[in-house]
Amino acid sequence: MFESLSERLGGVFDRLTKQGALSADDVKTAMREVRVALLEADVSLPVARQFIKSVEGKATGAAVTKSVTPGQQVVKIVHDELIKMLAGEEAADALKIDNPPAPILMVGLQGSGKTTTTAKLAKRLKDREGKRVLMASLDTNRPAAMEQLQILGTQIGVDTLPIVKGESAVQIAKRAKQQATLGGYDVYMLDTAGRLHIDEVLMDEVQAVRDVANPRETLLVVDGLTGQDAVNVATEFDEKVGVSGVVLTRMDGDGRGGAALSMRAVTGKPIRFVGLGEKMDALETFEAERIAGRILGMGDIVALVERAQETLEQEQAERMAKRFQKGLFNMNDMKNQLEQMIKMGGMQGVMGMMPGMSKYAKQAEDAGLNDKTITHQIALINSMTKKERANPQILQASRKKRIAAGAGLEVSDLNKLLKMHRQMSDSMKKLSKMGKGGMMKQAMK
Numbered sequence: 001m002f003e004s005l006s007e008r009l010g011g012v013f014d015r016l017t018k019q020g021a022l023s024a025d026d027v028k029t030a031m032r033e034v035r036v037a038l039l040e041a042d043v044s045l046p047v048a049r050q051f052i053k054s055v056e057g058k059a060t061g062a063a064v065t066k067s068v069t070p071g072q073q074v075v076k077i078v079h080d081e082l083i084k085m086l087a088g089e090e091a092a093d094a095l096k097i098d099n100p101p102a103p104i105l106m107v108g109l110q111g112s113g114k115t116t117t118t119a120k121l122a123k124r125l126k127d128r129e130g131k132r133v134l135m136a137s138l139d140t141n142r143p144a145a146m147e148q149l150q151i152l153g154t155q156i157g158v159d160t161l162p163i164v165k166g167e168s169a170v171q172i173a174k175r176a177k178q179q180a181t182l183g184g185y186d187v188y189m190l191d192t193a194g195r196l197h198i199d200e201v202l203m204d205e206v207q208a209v210r211d212v213a214n215p216r217e218t219l220l221v222v223d224g225l226t227g228q229d230a231v232n233v234a235t236e237f238d239e240k241v242g243v244s245g246v247v248l249t250r251m252d253g254d255g256r257g258g259a260a261l262s263m264r265a266v267t268g269k270p271i272r273f274v275g276l277g278e279k280m281d282a283l284e285t286f287e288a289e290r291i292a293g294r295i296l297g298m299g300d301i302v303a304l305v306e307r308a309q310e311t312l313e314q315e316q317a318e319r320m321a322k323r324f325q326k327g328l329f330n331m332n333d334m335k336n337q338l339e340q341m342i343k344m345g346g347m348q349g350v351m352g353m354m355p356g357m358s359k360y361a362k363q364a365e366d367a368g369l370n371d372k373t374i375t376h377q378i379a380l381i382n383s384m385t386k387k388e389r390a391n392p393q394i395l396q397a398s399r400k401k402r403i404a405a406g407a408g409l410e411v412s413d414l415n416k417l418l419k420m421h422r423q424m425s426d427s428m429k430k431l432s433k434m435g436k437g438g439m440m441k442q443a444m445k
C-alpha cells in the first residue's frame with residue numbers, strides 16, 4: 001500500500017554511480033522524499049519540517065559505506081534520528097507508583113481504548129510487579145461503561161470498585177481513593193469518561209477528578225491510527241489536565257504510527273506503552289526502534305546497513321567487486337561470501353533483511369542451502385589447498401576424497417558445493433555485465 005522510504009530513495013540515488021560522501025544537493029533531493037514518507041505515515045507537517053531540518057545537516061557530507069547504496073545510507077541516518085526523537089530520556093516502563101495507594105488517571109477521547117488499556121495495565125502491574133490493583137470506572141456518560149470494566153476485572157482477576165448508580169465522577173474518585181486506602185491496594189486506576197471531541201464540560205470534570213485524586217501518573221490514551229488530530233488532542237489534554245505519559249493503542253493495525261512522532265515532538269511527553277490488540281496481554285512497552293521502522297516502512301534495510309558497516313571490511317569489498325566485474329569467482333571468493341552470510345545472521349538473516357528477497361530464500365533452501373550446510377561448505381573449502389581453491393576445476397576423484405575426509409564430510413557434499421560454486425560463478429558473470437549496482441537492483445526487484 002505504501003511505498004517504503006528505501007524504495008523512494010532508490011529512485012533518487014539511481015543516478016549516483018560513484019559512492020562517496022553525500023552532497024548537499026543529493027541530501028536536499030532525498031529529504032523531499034523523506035518528507036513525503038513522513039506525511040504519509042501521518043506525521044504532522046510542522047513536525048515533519050522540524051525533523052527534516054535536524055536531519056539534513058547530519059546527512060550532508062556523511063560518508064557512504066562502500067557496501068551500501070547512498071539511499072540506504074540516508075535511510076539509516078533518518079532512522080537513527082527518528083529513534084533519538086522518539087525515545088527521549090525517560091525509561092518507557094518507569095511508572096511512578098510507589099507510596100501506596102498510587103492513583104493512575106486514564107484520559108483520552110471516546111473509543112481510544114482507555115477502558116481496555118486500564119485493564120491491560122492493571123493486569124501487567126499485577127502479573128509482573130505483584131501489585132494489588134483496584135480499578136474504578138468514572139464513566140457516568142455511557143450506560144454500559146462501568147459494567148465493561150467490571151467484566152474485564154473479573155476476567156483478569158483484578159478488583160473493581162463496586163458500582164453505585166447516580167454518583168458523579170468526582171464522588172466515584174473519592175470513593176476509589178478511600179477504598180484503595182482501606183483495602184491496602186498498591187495502585188488504583190481511574191478510568192474516565194471519553195469524549196468525542198475536546199469538550200469543556202468533560203474537561204472540567206477530568207480536572208475536578210484530578211484535583212481530588214492527585215494522580216501520580218496521568219496517562220493519555222491515543223488511537224495510533226489517528227494522524228494529525230492526535231497532536232491537538234495531546235496538546236489540549238496536557239494543557240488542561242497535565243499528562244505524564246502516552247499510551248498508543250491499535251498499533252496492531254496497519255497505520256504507520258506517525259502520531260507517535262508528532263506527539264512526542266509537540267508535547268515532549270514520553271510514550272510509555274503501545275496497545276497491540278484487543279486481548280488483555282496485548283500491551284507492550286514502547287520501543288522507539290520498532291516505531292521508527294514502521295514510520296519509514298522499510299523491511300530491515302537499517303539493520304542490513306548496520307551489519308554491513310560492522311562486518312564488511314572495505315578493502316575486501318573493493319577487491320571482491322573488482323574480481324566480480326572481471327567475472328572472477330573462485331573458492332576463496334565463495335568462502336568470503338559464505339562467511340559474510342554467517343556474520344549477517346545466516347540465510348534467514350540475509351534474506352529477511354532485504355525486501356523482495358524472500359523468493360530467493362526459497363530457491364536457495366530448495367538448493368539445500370541453510371545455516372548448517374553453509375558451515376559445512378566453509379569446512380570443505382578450508383580443507384582445500386591454495387591451488388585447489390584458485391582452480392576448483394582441477395578437482396578429480398582422489399582430491400575430492402581427501403578434501404571431503406579432511407572436512408569430515410562426504411564426497412557428495414563436496415559435489416553439491418562445486419555445483420553451487422558453478423551456479424554462483426555463472427550469475428556473477430551475468431551480473432557483472434549488467435553494470436554497477438546491478439546485484440542490489442536485481443535483488444530489490
Ligand code: GDP
Binds near residue numbers: 108112114194277278
Ligand atoms: P474507551 O472508550 O476509550 O474506553 O475505549 P475502549 O477501551 O472501550 O476501546 C474501544 C474499542 O477499541 C474496543 O473494542 C477495544 O477492544 C478496542 N481496542 C482497544 N485497544 C486496542 C488495541 O490496541 N488494538 C485493537 N485492535 N483494538 C483495541
Ligand code: MG
Binds near residue numbers: 114139
Ligand atoms: Mg471507556
